[in-house]
Amino acid sequence: MQAPALSESFLLVTDRLSDRLASRLAAQIASGALRPGDRLPTEQQLAASHGVSRTVVREAVHQLKSQALVSSRQGLGCFVAQAPLNRPLAFDPAVLESVQSVVHVVEVRRVLEGEIAALAAQRASRSQIAALRRALKAIDAAAAAGQDGVAEDLAFHRVIGEATGNPQFRLLLGFLEQYLREGMRITRGNEARRLDFMEAVQSEHRAIVEAIAARDPVAARRHATQHLIRGEQRLIEGGVITGQRRRAAPRAAMPATATRAKRTTEATVTTVTTQRTKRKKS
Incomplete structure (x- = not known):
């Protein structure tokens, strides 16, 4: 046919x-x-x-x-052909054709890297933590030399993946690199234009490493996720992407303490309302 x-x-x-x-x-x-x-x-x-x-x-x-x-x-x-039982992982090539599409891949990375950092905090060896510190120095050295630091930044996140002890994370991050490389160039180029951006990135990287070194998976997850969210916010501030689609991100990143405080306030309002109703009935 x-x-x-x-x-x-x-x-x-x-x-x-x-x-x-x-x-x-x-x-x-x-x-x-x-x-x-x-x-x-x-x-x-x-x-x-x-x-x-x-x-x-x-x-x-x-x-x-x-x-x-x-x-x-x-x-x-x-x-x-007949549908294969196992299909290779692949992204639509269109993800490389616009900044907004690259941001979609960065969202995938954000979901992954928070958990990867948490696992690294639980499993990283001393030598892997030392490798993370060396990777940080390599990023700083590249920036000081006027380079974009993309290769060094990718290597830093690759070491975090290796520190999980799960080889599948290393393979997955390696696959994503072909799509993330262009996004990294955009973000790092944007960050290089402002000293406060560069200092914020360095601080966020250090926070991730220190959380992993401290064996604190909760903090590692939080710092890794916030690093990527703030990277998107810096793109908005730099005028690289529009902020309309990202309005929900700060709410998603709301600290647990703020969420608990909101719930406590709502519970208090409910209690007061109930008490007033009982008084009126009596």
């Missing part, structure tokens, strides 16, 4: 054409528009329907093959 040529009316006109075409075809496979066993349109048909060259089509199909989404049959063409 051959799938019909794709009939989308708009053409691809931006960079990374092969990535976008691969993503579009992958989405059609995921949605069932292209089913296992369907034959893909020919290179010529895909090129015509999407307004791209046949070279772009070949590159896109190669990506689909590398993801085990399609397979070639000699003399017959490319066919949609």
Whole structure:
């Protein structure tokens, strides 16, 4: 059974054409528009329907093959493969095309790194804590030399992942680095423009390391999460991203003491109201 040529009316006109075409075809496979066993349109048909060259089509199909989404049959063409039981982890290439999309990946990192720091505080060896302190010095040295410090910053967070004793965290952070590197350049470039930003980052890094060294998982989690939240806030202050979508972040980062105080106040108001009601009835 051959799938019909794709009939989308708009053409691809931006960079990374092969990535976008691969993503579009992958989405059609995921949605069932292209089913296992369907034959893909020919290179010529895909090129015509999407307004791209046949070279772009070949590159896109190669990506689909590398993801085990399609397979070639000699003399017959490319066919949609059966869904694999285990699919490789991959992000949409579009995450690299705008600052706002990079922030989405940073949110993923924030969720992960809070727990990673907490586990590191419980499990880090003395040599790993020493490695963290060396990583901090490397970041400071890079900044003092006028470098962006991206590689050193990524290495610092990689050491925290290794300190958990769980090799899967190291592998996951290593995978995310390809998406985080550009985000790091943006954030560190923004922070380098203001001395107070740079000092805040150094202080936040030290707080994470000291919490891990003190074997305090609660503090390590809090400092790691707040470091990333404040990094986003610095992007807002620096005018790199808009603040509208981030309004909920400070509330999410509200300290536990403030939350308990709010609950206590609400309970007190409820008690007073109840007492007044009883007095009126009596």
